[in-house]
Amino acid sequence: MIIITRPDASEEQIEHIVSRIRSWGLKAEVSRGEMRVVIGVIGPEDKIREKPLAAFPGVESVTPVLKPYKLVCYEFRGTPSQIKVGNVMIGTKEVVIMAGPCSVESEEQITTIARSVQRAGAKILRGGAFKPRTSPYSFQGLGKVGLQLLAEARNLTGMPVITEVMDTKDLELVAGYADCLQVGARNMQNFSLLREVGRAKLPVMLKRGMSATVKDLLMSAEYILSEGNFNVLLCERGIRTFETTTRNTLDLNAVPVLKSETHLPVVVDPTHGVGVRQYIPAMALAAVAAGADSIMVEVHNAPEQAKSDGEQSLLPEALEDLVQRIRTVAEAVGRSV
């Protein structure tokens, strides 16, 4: 930690800070400039981080030297991680397509869509059984029945399934059916849920919260890894900004930043990221060019009848076309689909 003092900090205040740092068994290096004093605090950063250094009189700012996440750090592994979801590996040369409806609505709907996304080239089936909806009056998902239908679709197609878990009390149930647990954007800092999925045996896809920085996302992933589950996928799905022509602002900058900061694979969800059907293909291609390891898109065979997200779901034939284009871009950046 580096402490910078206020221009009006007194000698006594500075001595007080230094003596407290030393009383904690840490080293304090003091450099005096013309206007301000800089105090370097040396010792185990974790121990330092817990001390309320900014609470001391005379302190203007406190800057950490080390990053607060350790297990998710690229340096921890020194090489990108590969995560297995069912029989599909993510984080390899291959860009993996995940597709499916926003919500599981019926047996016919999910099996029809599962078959068509598989035909189009998707490798993992998505579908919501527990749905986080802004309004209590909106369709909330089929719950357990939805999970059973997803499992049927898996049996039929052989595709592993990913579905959201919204609450610790549903975890066991969801884990009984899913191949990959999704923690949604609105639960990205539901720390109880993060700990519990950290103890689960399944891989977890953690979606970035709407107002989460990349660092926040990494800290939330750290919760999961710190419980022993290293099979974590990070998903960029749009942040909230002032722009209103798109539902959210898909932040593709996060892709190279994450690839550099962490060993965990990066998924991009352009569907929620832009929220307007016609812009999704362009953003999916851009995500692949930016370095994403996987693309997740919502697909519905009858968007006009969808119980959620109809306006942003691609038709199966549009997915087919998109996967072709993703393949070409993937190859242009040295990958495959």
Place this chain on the structure above:
Amino acid sequence: MIIITRPDASEEQIEHIVSRIRSWGLKAEVSRGEMRVVIGVIGPEDKIREKPLAAFPGVESVTPVLKPYKLVCYEFRGTPSQIKVGNVMIGTKEVVIMAGPCSVESEEQITTIARSVQRAGAKILRGGAFKPRTSPYSFQGLGKVGLQLLAEARNLTGMPVITEVMDTKDLELVAGYADCLQVGARNMQNFSLLREVGRAKLPVMLKRGMSATVKDLLMSAEYILSEGNFNVLLCERGIRTFETTTRNTLDLNAVPVLKSETHLPVVVDPTHGVGVRQYIPAMALAAVAAGADSIMVEVHNAPEQAKSDGEQSLLPEALEDLVQRIRTVAEAVGRSV
């Protein structure tokens, strides 16, 4: 709902939209302008809202006429609600001060602080037992022991206590000790938790999420009311913007907006809102002038030893001074403390 079509929408697309609207038992009123067609959809708004109108080909935008929240709407009551927390009423002429430490740390700490905030004029004691921390390596609160210490402090002082519940599985435990349940900013859209606190017998203070609009906050409150619990306090605690001199941007605009949109009382938490000790008093006074019904501030008797939020906690004597100033401003706007 009002549907506006794209300039290139065909007659067939428009007829398709209209016929679908009618097939749902709703009325469609069509006005033709030079460039675009406007279709008014008339009928029960809830029923309309669930239809994926934006998914239809030829649609440019869909604008709701009615608000999506009903029970929290000011018009639902037509008068401001008063909510009782223990023996303290919020939403009256009196501006209620809630104060206490970020975390309960020890018996001595909580009883000392409880006594001093009571002396300063606070009516409700706050203190965290379950703490949502960004890092898994930070102090996570004393849990059940923290709740017991809070209850002791209540016995000692007679002040009702408010404390956070982070997860549905802890709800029963927390409800056994608290007088008011707090749902934190990071859980504002944890819809499972919202439903469960909606079934609890205790009042709930719902904090606005960092990237939640006022409308999102009201929709989350609607979840709680829709389960039968009308004792909800809404708390503004700062939103996330590009500004970095303050920890968050306390959005006082939300105060008059909420007072106009809903009958529920409004609490302002300047501590988390600005996150810098020296700016908290000014923002607390501004919140009262803007119309807040209650002010929540963090207080610690030894900020340099606090296990969390030391840098933004007021000293007990600073609270005493602040309450005096709040009283004067409250009186200036026709209220009291």
Place this chain on the structure above:
Amino acid sequence: MIIITRPDASEEQIEHIVSRIRSWGLKAEVSRGEMRVVIGVIGPEDKIREKPLAAFPGVESVTPVLKPYKLVCYEFRGTPSQIKVGNVMIGTKEVVIMAGPCSVESEEQITTIARSVQRAGAKILRGGAFKPRTSPYSFQGLGKVGLQLLAEARNLTGMPVITEVMDTKDLELVAGYADCLQVGARNMQNFSLLREVGRAKLPVMLKRGMSATVKDLLMSAEYILSEGNFNVLLCERGIRTFETTTRNTLDLNAVPVLKSETHLPVVVDPTHGVGVRQYIPAMALAAVAAGADSIMVEVHNAPEQAKSDGEQSLLPEALEDLVQRIRTVAEAVGRSV
């Protein structure tokens, strides 16, 4: 400056940085931690700031020790500045009300409004002659005629006038009529204009840009002061966030931050800050409680006929009521109107 190196920075890279720092005549203090090296750069901060330290291989981050603004810094004066606009002093115990229409529209309009805002208690008359409008097809202001009408209104009432200058080529013209020059939010980083108003003999009110941090605002003010004009008022008028129930998000946090960072007086414009007539009074009162030195509000005698901003203009009688309430709050915080 404090340089923190990357964990993979080589010894050669570190030596290269250090030797370059020394070659510029500056001192480099190196502290070695476990993972990273910290290099303190000591010498005149201005000189250091111009060096592209972040461009050196092996550098992870560069943190300044001193603030980049000098003349606007509170410490530069050590006491709040008082700025005279015509015969009205801003920055004293008195909270000064500036009021008037968005645009000057006609002689009758401006004189009627001038008289009524004066009666209500306003001390300075605002009115736009050159209007920055988002659309080229909107009313752009009366230009020179507008300035003449403003000057007439001043003659009639004795109130000094403030009006916007949008371009360096209009500066001489505007300065011939105004008592205070306004630089609008959209021109806050029009550095040519800042330099020119810095050479003008008149006080300048600099409005914060919609995406400007407090630090950006201070840097823009520094441009004006660095040309010799120390008569600068800083105006908070709302920033752009994701919230859409208000036109902008009036950032009152900026008030105590500015009062602590700079000696320049702070004006708050709740009209543009919230942009919804019914919320303006609450925000004006909150601004005064937060410590604003002056409040600027738009007033129109016939909002339904206003050529701009009708929906956010107060009626003269509403201003009268508001000034009464501002007075009470001002007195509660030890000031007057």
Place this chain on the structure above:
Amino acid sequence: MIIITRPDASEEQIEHIVSRIRSWGLKAEVSRGEMRVVIGVIGPEDKIREKPLAAFPGVESVTPVLKPYKLVCYEFRGTPSQIKVGNVMIGTKEVVIMAGPCSVESEEQITTIARSVQRAGAKILRGGAFKPRTSPYSFQGLGKVGLQLLAEARNLTGMPVITEVMDTKDLELVAGYADCLQVGARNMQNFSLLREVGRAKLPVMLKRGMSATVKDLLMSAEYILSEGNFNVLLCERGIRTFETTTRNTLDLNAVPVLKSETHLPVVVDPTHGVGVRQYIPAMALAAVAAGADSIMVEVHNAPEQAKSDGEQSLLPEALEDLVQRIRTVAEAVGRSV
């Protein structure tokens, strides 16, 4: 326009609105719902837009039906525009690379860089002579000398040059040397400058402001077109969000949105968009995949000595590598370099 009334709007208020609309020679269509009345205003949208409908008592919201920009609208042309900069056409199948230093610093610097970016595949040379700098104490550009050096580099290489004009008073000077005028992000709503460049004979590249929506950008472009200059390039260069790991948040979503909303070509500037050298290539590739017509990057032969933006400038050899990769991605999306 569609007016939605408040639930408490009186019959008199509604009649007043309707009669005023009719008095302006416009049609008013009234639909009565259970809670609110919807009034459609029919007639020339421009005329309607100027009326302060939101200022009328009883009005809750006003929604426009038509877009406020006309000349920049895709429908205005019905086909993408191609803009000629010197001898280089932008908006064709070819993705045009613009490259060069942030600032022109010396004859040697600009000619060395010009030659190397040309060799790497760039078609247009960028370089700043008038520099908008946050601090008055930073290097402000060489001004006229910088323009002369740019012109020399053009003579030497045959590449057209693009450079920024910051103020109306410099326009004639800059236009004497440049092949394309750049209006910077901070001047995107400097409406005086927009009008003047609208009267210039040269093409204009308009950069999106940091807090400008896509609609704001289009409205600013409309200013230029409305003065007769249709040779406008729109440049996405990052918006301001809460994220701090990148300098700005490059908003690639704007690319497909702009391609759908306007006929004007779209340039992406990843250098300012992310502001961190190592992330620029990924974002450049993503921009091409998203559909950008041109990519602008900063290049410096000695970033450690750059007078501005050293930390985000690519080395000439990195540009060479990047152009190869851009070419492959461009071909994958049916374009060329």
